[in-house]
Amino acid sequence: MPSTVKNATLLLLGRAAVRAHALLGDPAARVVGMGSAHDPYAEYERVRRAGVLVRSRLGLYLTASHEVCSSLLRDPGFGVLPPNALAPVDSTAHAGGRRLVNPVEESFLVRNPPDHTRLRRLVTPWFTPRGLRAQAATVERVVHAHLDEVAARGTFDLVGDFAARVPIQVITELLGVPNADHASFARWGSALVNAIDGVRDMGEMRALHTALREFDAFLDDLIAFRRREPGDDAVSALVSREDLSREDLVATTGLLLVAGFETTVNLIGNAVLAVLGDPAVRERLVADPSHADAVVEETLRTDPPVQYTVRVPAESTVIAGTRVPAGTPVMLLLAGANRDPAVFADPHRFDPDRADVREHLAFSSGIHYCLGAGLARMEAAAALRGLFTRFPDLRPAGRVRRRPSRVIRGAAHFPVTTGTVPAHATHRHPIVEITG
Template identity: 45%
Template sequence: MSPRYWARWVVEQGGARYALRLQARRDPFARLITTQAALRDPYPSIEEIRQRGRLLPKSYWTVTADYEFTRAILRDSRFGTFGPDGMDMPKWLRNRLKTVQTPPNPVEPPSMLMVDPPEHTRLRKSVSAAFTPRAIGRLRDRIESVTAELLDALPPGGSADLIEGFAQQVPIAIIAEMLGFPQEKRDEFLAWGDAGSPLLDIGISWRTWRDAYLAMGVMDGYLDEHLARLRREPGEDILSSLVTAGDLDDRELKATASLLMGAGFETTVNLIGNGVVQLLSHPEQLAKLKEDPELWGQAVDEILRFDPPVTMTARLALCDTEVGEHAVPAGTVVVMSLSGANRDPAKFEEPNSFDITRSNAREHLTFSSGIHTCLGASLARMEGAYALRSLFDNFPDLALDGEPHRRPLYTLHGYAHMPVRLGRRATVAAQ
């Protein structure tokens, strides 16, 4: 990569990396996104942020862990998405950075995640139209078949890495189905996802940033060939529908595909992994599910609230405005702790208790809110509920076999490895 890419890393990540590490001793937000202690357990730092105020101004950002404020900002048109284009920088530097062309990816325009209306409205309308009832029905059938195949492959009475052998494999198979990718390329998709996912963090290293964009470049080349193939031979998948509709150009199609890959894979694998740990850590809650399987949908929402797969997001104030009693000047970047909002005692009674019967668990903000609410939220819930229920039905004696290892990511919160003892395989009636 040329020196211009290094300059872009300095602007996007390097400055924040230096500042956060410098502030980590006295600043709970800096500790939250830079320290190993927070990677293992972010909630002490989150509670310190909450105790310091509902909206906490910092040197580079304003931070909140407040449910009401977070929800209000996510739904307020006076706040927009935040990326490099929103940073305050000299005009000459902004123009220079525009000459650094990066591959389409989930964290830069024209990804829906990083654009505001009217572009966001146009893109989301096109993608929403491809999520037809027929397409979702095919995905439901695929969830059931791939879950059964994966569970059959696990050795009863033996040990396994539940992330590599199950939690990763369910969502990547569904994403392949959505995008018309050949199933035999799953390992490549996993590698691209692992390399690209750190881009959602703040202050990542130059090497991590470089490797992420190199992986995105390889994926970009594959998507060029794949889109050409779908134009010649469209299938019944969602990406084929977008290609044949002709409403999006190639860069928009590739950004959308990479976003669906990232959002559809990362959130679901973390949901499944986090769910396994929470249910095994709270056996009385798992017992309730065995007594009443109708609670599985509600259990998934409590997992999403209590141990969310995505922990934070950010918005840029587009004009001088207010949040509650707090003035927010134009250009302010507000970082919102979704994990903190989901455990706000003003919203959730006994928020640090894991309770699958919680009446308002579905009001969590893990899938965001407002116009950027996760398009695949219902699909993620369906995948998570079916995968977790099938896993515990098939292996009722499932137990951890050592300490699960967290991924070294702060925004995407999940496990890289999870050693388990599977125990006996039960005879399971059709669900």
């Protein structure tokens, strides 16, 4: 596969250059190039100390300012950039003469109006408050079915055995995917999403190509099935449109699936990490399960699954007193903006009682504001309520391993026990994070 070798070579050279700049202290290179065990929040504070808008030798600007992030996200003069633009890969691949579509790189998530408006409008009805209310019972049922499974085991992987399974089952049911194979979805989703900020080695490159091939074939089959047997789901509505190209159909369906679980799994994991790390929060949640909503919201602020995004000005423009040429990427550190002291008092403190928590930018803002925000909140709160009602003594049972991605923040593995082992035994397992 010569193109794979070429891609891998380009990538590894690109990553080596980013690492070299990171060692020299370049702020953007440190954000994207440091290992996943490194504390990203310390980097965002360095950016904040360096200025409102900071230039990087990688040819882009960065900001951790809430005011700047928020205004650029809502500014029609700024558009989106394909997600791998910071670590370019020619991920265009072919299978049996057909071009494989990467939903993360070709869907309306990374398109500008008018395409963005046209495609987003087609799937919005499934994510309105009314559409969501219809999902509440499904979410509760799915959460408790998976809790039943882990309850019998005592010790389990919070991510692989629970946090990943709930959103996969919810979004596949919502999209009318029959007999969804959870393990394949988990594998495809992490290969696609981990590659957003660049493929790290040949192993990841191969995993990405395999995932693209399998996911594309799966989406093709799903689309053919819904053409034969339409239901009242989003995919059936999409296939009934005659004005959609095969690429748009595959990319939109694929985006809804992948965005529907690859982020929510991390929200659940990050929220459980926060609860297990703070005895007062845990005590209150166990005593009052309705506290889960506030814990989820504060997790979105302090440890959001999507750490940053990028916008590009269509024309040369001045941002915070600095002229930024047309087409120059600006990296918006959403997770940094969420800890901006100009908006949030004592910003590094985990405080579920903050009145202004909803000012956070975890779901972005403007026309790309997360379509699934309501669903994600509902799933994560139900997961926390269920976990701490059923297992009030839940505790870590080993070391947390982080995902390798820097855009997406979450645990890859998180061993926990339901508390059936004596407390003194689990105290030997504090939450120690190791790199992915």
